[in-house]
Amino acid sequence: MTGAGSRPPARALGGSAAVALVVTLAIQVYTSLAATATMVLVPEIARDLALPATLIGLFVGLVYAGSMAAGLASGAFIGRYGAIRVSQVCVLFCAAGIALVATTASVAAVPAALLALLVGAPVVMGWGYGPITPASSQVLARTAPPSQMALTFSIKQTGVPVGAALAGAALPAIALAWGWRNALWAVALAGIAVAIVAQPTRRALDADRDPTQSLSLASLVGPLRLVLSTPVLVELALTALVYAAMQVCLMSYLVVYLNGALGFSLVLAGLGLTVANIGGIVGRIGWGMVADRHVPPRRLLGLLGLAAGAGAGVTATFGPGWPLPAVLAVCAAFGATAIGWNGVQLAEVARHAPAGRAGAVTGAVSFVTFGGVVVGPPTFALLAAVTGSYRVGFVAFGSLSALLGLRLLFSRSR
Numbered sequence: 001m002t003g004a005g006s007r008p009p010a011r012a013l014g015g016s017a018a019v020a021l022v023v024t025l026a027i028q029v030y031t032s033l034a035a036t037a038t039m040v041l042v043p044e045i046a047r048d049l050a051l052p053a054t055l056i057g058l059f060v061g062l063v064y065a066g067s068m069a070a071g072l073a074s075g076a077f078i079g080r081y082g083a084i085r086v087s088q089v090c091v092l093f094c095a096a097g098i099a100l101v102a103t104t105a106s107v108a109a110v111p112a113a114l115l116a117l118l119v120g121a122p123v124v125m126g127w128g129y130g131p132i133t134p135a136s137s138q139v140l141a142r143t144a145p146p147s148q149m150a151l152t153f154s155i156k157q158t159g160v161p162v163g164a165a166l167a168g169a170a171l172p173a174i175a176l177a178w179g180w181r182n183a184l185w186a187v188a189l190a191g192i193a194v195a196i197v198a199q200p201t202r203r204a205l206d207a208d209r210d211p212t213q214s215l216s217l218a219s220l221v222g223p224l225r226l227v228l229s230t231p232v233l234v235e236l237a238l239t240a241l242v243y244a245a246m247q248v249c250l251m252s253y254l255v256v257y258l259n260g261a262l263g264f265s266l267v268l269a270g271l272g273l274t275v276a277n278i279g280g281i282v283g284r285i286g287w288g289m290v291a292d293r294h295v296p297p298r299r300l301l302g303l304l305g306l307a308a309g310a311g312a313g314v315t316a317t318f319g320p321g322w323p324l325p326a327v328l329a330v331c332a333a334f335g336a337t338a339i340g341w342n343g344v345q346l347a348e349v350a351r352h353a354p355a356g357r358a359g360a361v362t363g364a365v366s367f368v369t370f371g372g373v374v375v376g377p378p379t380f381a382l383l384a385a386v387t388g389s390y391r392v393g394f395v396a397f398g399s400l401s402a403l404l405g406l407r408l409l410f411s412r413s414r
Contacts, residue, residue, distance in 0.1 A: 009044075027194060059122045070129075091128065165278055222360075239408065246308055249397050252377050307407065
């Protein structure tokens with residue numbers, strides 16, 4: 001039995017589906033902003049701390065390593081404490097990680113600061129980022145109208161590109177005016193505000209929590225066993241693994257690629273990331289509507305993989321002769337596909353999850369998904385270091401995305 005077949009109406013929460021969507025969207029926007037902030041400011045941070053910009057690959061990898069562990073464990077905590085309470089704690093973890101980066105001293109003067117910057121901060125941020133999607137899935141699976149599942153999840157998932165777009169648009173300008181540390185402090189303080197604002201909704205949206213929920217090892221790994229024993233969930237998890245690797249490499253390296261390899265100013269490079277994320281926002285909503293009404297989700301995911309691979313290939317051809325409008329147009333199309341797939345995939349995961357277990361199953365699928373995110377940026381960085389070019393990374397990950405898309409289009413669904 002799937003969750004879609006037995007989901008209670010939104011009124012069962014004591015609140016509207018719209019409230020649930022707005023709250024989960026706001027939390028998603030903030031955690032995405034926090035996770036992207038360091039990536040956007042890496043040219044300034046690296047210059048100030050005398051570090052190579054390619055270390056951002058290690059930083060991002062550790063963020064998602066922390067996310068893997070936290071996402072897998074989140075199901076039991078969501079069941080016991082409620083999705084909103086878990087989300088509030090996660091927002092504060094993200095804020096703490098950002099604050100740790102902001103307080104990092106010069107690594108030349110204090111060598112231990114390098115350990116805090118490259119290990120402590122990203123792991124703490126990962127603990128905050130990992131459970132956010134499982135928590136929101138737990139809420140939305142119970143409130144979203146069955147006929148609008150993909151659209152609802154896609155709207156919520158626009159929080160990821162919205163947060164990244166805000167980071168790309170605002171943080172470079174703040175950093176140039178007042179310094180990168182103050183830009184990060186502003187992000188950290190915003191997290192405290194988000195956690196406070198979410199509190200009034202907690203009673204209604206956490207009405208399904210069970211204070212007697214076990215936190216044993218079996219309760220933590222059980223959802224992963226369920227996913228691995230269900231072919232359709234395995235396919236959805238592997239799809240997300242490949243697509244997420246492509247997405248996070250785009251978001252992690254577009255700014256440094258445009259700034260370092262093509263000579264764009266930090267503000268213009270940030271604009272490129274903002275445009276890519278705006279494309280992702282439009283794509284997520286649009287693909288959600290398409291999946292609900294016109295194209296079967298599995299086929300649509302295949303088409304998006306092919307299109308994202310094409311976008312990566314064209315991005316790798318950027319050169320000094322490219323006019324800015326053309327670069328931005330490619331960034332928008334690349335973002336619409338490489339960032340736009342997520343809501344469709346998450347809605348399918350929730351639809352195939354047992355009733356009442358959308359959060360736990362999404363957490364287990366996210367564990368697999370984050371595997372691609374953990375491996376992706378360091379692999380991209382290694383390719384860039386070995387070849388001396390970011391272009392090779394875009395081609396390599398774009399090819400993987402296209403191959404997975406072809407598999408979804410031409411293999412039979414199980």
